[in-house]
Amino acid sequence: MYKPHQFAKKLGVTVKTLQRWDISGKLPAKRTLSNYRYYNDDDLRVAQGLQPLETTKKVIIYCRVSSNNQKPELINQIKAMELFCSSRGIAVDETVKEIGGGLNFKRKKFLNLISSILKGEIKILVVAHKDRLCRFAFEFVEELAKGYGCEIIVANQESLSPQQELVEDLMAIIHCFSCRLYGLRSYSTDLKNKLKQTIDNPRHNEIELKSKETQC
Numbered sequence: 001m002y003k004p005h006q007f008a009k010k011l012g013v014t015v016k017t018l019q020r021w022d023i024s025g026k027l028p029a030k031r032t033l034s035n036y037r038y039y040n041d042d043d044l045r046v047a048q049g050l051q052p053l054e055t056t057k058k059v060i061i062y063c064r065v066s067s068n069n070q071k072p073e074l075i076n077q078i079k080a081m082e083l084f085c086s087s088r089g090i091a092v093d094e095t096v097k098e099i100g101g102g103l104n105f106k107r108k109k110f111l112n113l114i115s116s117i118l119k120g121e122i123k124i125l126v127v128a129h130k131d132r133l134c135r136f137a138f139e140f141v142e143e144l145a146k147g148y149g150c151e152i153i154v155a156n157q158e159s160l161s162p163q164q165e166l167v168e169d170l171m172a173i174i175h176c177f178s179c180r181l182y183g184l185r186s187y188s189t190d191l192k193n194k195l196k197q198t199i200d201n202p203r204h205n206e207i208e209l210k211s212k213e214t215q216c
Contacts, residue, residue, distance in 0.1 A: 001147040004029070007039040011047055033143060040149050041120055057123035057149070058093040061085065062113060064132045066101050074099070077128050084155045085126060092126075102135030110134070114141070122150045129156045 008015045021027040022037065027047055029037035063077040074097055085092050100107040110133070116122050125145065130138040133152070142152050 002039045002044070004037050004039070007043070010044060030149075032146065038147065040147075042149060057121060058116075059085075059090060059124040059126070060113070060116075060122055061092055061095040061126045062098070062109075062133060063095065063128065064098045064100065064102070064107075064110075066099070068099060071099075077132070081126055081128055081155060090124065090126070090153075102131050105134065114144075117145050117148050117150045120148050120150075124151050124153060126153045126155065128154075130154055 002010065004015050004018050008018050018027070018029065018037075018039075022029045027043060029039060030043070031037055061078070061081045063074060063081060065071070065074040065077070078095055078097060082092065082095070096109050096113065098107055098109040100110070105111075113122070113125065117125070122145075125133075127133045134141060145152050
């Protein structure tokens with residue numbers, strides 16, 4: 001992903017030249033959701049008179065369930081996504097299936113997907129719904145993918161997660177915040193105890209201070 005001034009430098013032209021190419025349609029710039037212009041390696045190849053790498057990029061279906069108990073749901077999810085792509089004329093190169101929680105961003109296959117996106121190897125990534133890819137920060141992942149020429153297609157915009165999986169994710173969130181709150185309370189209690197000890201034993205603190213001065 002190149003900003004206009006970076007792309008212009010690579011081509012040995014000015015940013016104004018890129019603007020003219022964009023307006024005339026000779027080399028249209030891509031745009032982020034915030035309407036900032038950018039270019040990628042395919043644009044660089046086109047500007048250099050080479051064939052774009054777009055044809056080598058893959059179309060991938062990603063399906064996920066939270067636990068082994070949901071394997072039947074995973075099979076149904078894969079079938080539904082393959083049918084979805086077939087009905088829209090999308091040729092699929094690979095189907096990636098994974099078992100793991102939506103709150104876990106360290107899923108092996110999920111990380112492999114992100115790595116492939118950053119390498120510019122994926123053209124289209126198809127998911128059943130947003131939380132199949134990740135429970136939170138989907139918009140961030142989508143924007144990141146777009147910057148590397150990857151389109152994420154969500155078959156259904158609604159959340160269709162099984163009830164039990166959603167409950168487990170919510171419990172994980174509650175557990176996480178409970179541990180943090182407990183830690184803060186423990187720290188607060190320890191701090192109060194030390195403060196109270198300091199106030200209740202001024203003589204002890206004076207002796208300790210003099211002892212340190214003597215050592216110095």
